[in-house]
Amino acid sequence: MSAVAEPPAPAGERPGRALLVALRGPALVTVAILVLWQLAHELAGDVAITAPAPTLAHLVEMVGQARFLPHLAETAMAFGQALLIAWMGGVLIGLGLGGSRLAGEAAEPVLVTLYSIPKVTLYPVILLLFGLGMQAKVAFGAFHGIIPVALFTLNAVRNIPAVQIRTARALRLSPAQRARHVLLPAALPEVFAGLRLGFSLTLLGSMLGELFASQRGLGFLLMKAIDLHDVETILAVAVLISVFAVAANMGLLAIDRRLRRGAAPAGTGA
Amino acid sequence: MTPAAILRTVVLAGAVGGLELACRTGAIPPTMVVAPSAMVAGAVEALGDAEFWRHFGVTVEAVAIAMVVAIVGGFCTGFALTRVPPLRRAVSPFLASYYSIPHIAFYPLLIVIFGLGRTPLIVLATLFAMVAMILATMAGLDRVPSVLARTARVHRLSLVEEIWRVRLPAAAPHILSGLKLAVAYSFIGVIAGEFIMSTEGIGHEIAYAYDNFNNRRMYALILIVLALVTTFNMTVFAWERRMLKRRGL
Numbered sequence: 001m002s003a004v005a006e007p008p009a010p011a012g013e014r015p016g017r018a019l020l021v022a023l024r025g026p027a028l029v030t031v032a033i034l035v036l037w038q039l040a041h042e043l044a045g046d047v048a049i050t051a052p053a054p055t056l057a058h059l060v061e062m063v064g065q066a067r068f069l070p071h072l073a074e075t076a077m078a079f080g081q082a083l084l085i086a087w088m089g090g091v092l093i094g095l096g097l098g099g100s101r102l103a104g105e106a107a108e109p110v111l112v113t114l115y116s117i118p119k120v121t122l123y124p125v126i127l128l129l130f131g132l133g134m135q136a137k138v139a140f141g142a143f144h145g146i147i148p149v150a151l152f153t154l155n156a157v158r159n160i161p162a163v164q165i166r167t168a169r170a171l172r173l174s175p176a177q178r179a180r181h182v183l184l185p186a187a188l189p190e191v192f193a194g195l196r197l198g199f200s201l202t203l204l205g206s207m208l209g210e211l212f213a214s215q216r217g218l219g220f221l222l223m224k225a226i227d228l229h230d231v232e233t234i235l236a237v238a239v240l241i242s243v244f245a246v247a248a249n250m251g252l253l254a255i256d257r258r259l260r261r262g263a264a265p266a267g268t269g270a
Numbered sequence: 271m272t273p274a275a276i277l278r279t280v281v282l283a284g285a286v287g288g289l290e291l292a293c294r295t296g297a298i299p300p301t302m303v304v305a306p307s308a309m310v311a312g313a314v315e316a317l318g319d320a321e322f323w324r325h326f327g328v329t330v331e332a333v334a335i336a337m338v339v340a341i342v343g344g345f346c347t348g349f350a351l352t353r354v355p356p357l358r359r360a361v362s363p364f365l366a367s368y369y370s371i372p373h374i375a376f377y378p379l380l381i382v383i384f385g386l387g388r389t390p391l392i393v394l395a396t397l398f399a400m401v402a403m404i405l406a407t408m409a410g411l412d413r414v415p416s417v418l419a420r421t422a423r424v425h426r427l428s429l430v431e432e433i434w435r436v437r438l439p440a441a442a443p444h445i446l447s448g449l450k451l452a453v454a455y456s457f458i459g460v461i462a463g464e465f466i467m468s469t470e471g472i473g474h475e476i477a478y479a480y481d482n483f484n485n486r487r488m489y490a491l492i493l494i495v496l497a498l499v500t501t502f503n504m505t506v507f508a509w510e511r512r513m514l515k516r517r518g519l
Contacts, residue, residue, distance in 0.1 A: 029364045048383045105274035106281065116450060116503050118457040120465060120473075121495050124480040124488055128302050200370040207372040211466050226378045226467070234382070238375040249370035
C-alpha cells in the first residue's frame, strides 16, 4: 500500500500546480533566450542584432500590414500542402512496405540512405522538374518530410508484437476490425513520432525552397531583407517562424506523450 | 546475399536502367534530367578538373570544421548535461524543440554578424549539427545498464577509467548514430548556405551550373556530393555492424 501512496496534496490545487510545473521549463528557456538576445545586442550593436523589444514591436507592426499577408499566406499554403503530402504519403508508403516482410527489409536501407543525404543538394533537380514557383516549394518540403514518416511507420508496423496479431486471428477479427482495434493502437505512438519529425523537416524544406528561388513568401522577405541589410525584419521573420515551429512542436510532443502513456503497458515486451 | 538484398539491387538497377532508357529515347528531355551514364561521365570529367578540386576543398574544409566542433562539443555538452540533472531539466524543452526551428532562417542574421565569408556557413552548420550529437550522447549514456556501472565500481575503476572503459563503449551505438546525423547536418548547413549566397564551394558550383542551364555538370556535381556522403555513412554503418557483432548482438 505505502509503495503506491502519493504525496498528500490538496485536491483542488493540483491541476493548477501541475500546469505551473509543466510550464516552468519552457518559461525559463524563453527568459534565458531573451536575456542572451539582449546581451548579444549590447555586445554587437544595432548593426548586427536589434534588441528584443523593438524587434518584437516591428514584428507586430509588420503582421498588421496588408502587404505582409500575401507572403504569409503563400508560405502557409506551401507548407500546408507539403505537410499533407508528407504525412499521408509517408504513412501509406510505410504501411505498404511494412505489410510485407521482404519489402520492408529491402526498402529500409534505401530509406535510411535517403534520410541521411543532404537533400538541399537536390533542390536544383526539383526546380527543373517542377519549375519555379509554388509546386517546387511544395515538392521540396514534402520530399524532406515524407521519408522519416515512411521510415517510422515502417518500423512501427514491423515492431507490432506477433502475439497481438495472433490474438487478432484467434478472435477471428475481420481485416477492418484488425486494423482498427489491433494494428492502429499498437503502431500509433511510433507513427506519431514520425509525423512529428516529418512536421519539422517539412517546415525546414519549405523554408529552404523559399530562400533559394522564390518571388513570394516569408523566405523571399528574408532574402530581400538581407539585400537591404534590414536586420530588424530578418530577426522578426526568424522569430515568427521559430515561435510557430516551437509552439506546434510542443503541441505535438504533448500528444506524443499522451499516446505513449496509453501504450506503455503493451510495449513492455519490446 | 539475402533475398531482401537481391530484391533491393534488382529494383534499384531497374530504376537506373529505366531512367537511362527514358532519357535515351527522349521521353524525359535533357533539360529536366540527363541520363545516368551522362551523369557518371560528367562526374569523371569534373574529377579531372583543377577548378572542381578547389571548390571541393573549400566545402570539405568547412564541413570538416563544423563536423569536428559539433561532434566534440556536442559530446562534451551532452556528457556534462547528464552529470548535472538540474541543468538538463532546464534545457531539455529547448533541446526537444530545437530541430523544429528552421535554422536556415537565421542564416541571414549570421551573415550580418560574421560578414560574407566562410564563417557564417561554418557557424550555421555547427549549430545545426551539434544538438543531434548532444541528444545522441545523452540517450546513449542514459541507456548504459546499471549493472555495468556497478561492475565498474566493484573493480574500483577511477572516474576517467570508468568513462573510457565502461560508459563510452556501452553508449557507443547511440553516439555513432548521432555522429552520422552530425555529418549529414554539417553537409546540409554548409551546402544550403553556399546555394543561397556564396562565391565558392560545391553548393555554389551546383547553383552556378543550374543558372547556366549546364545540367550535365550540375547532375555530375550532385552525384559526387551524394556519393561522398553515402560512402561516409556506409563506412560508419559497417563499423557499427562489426562492433555490434563482436558483442554478439
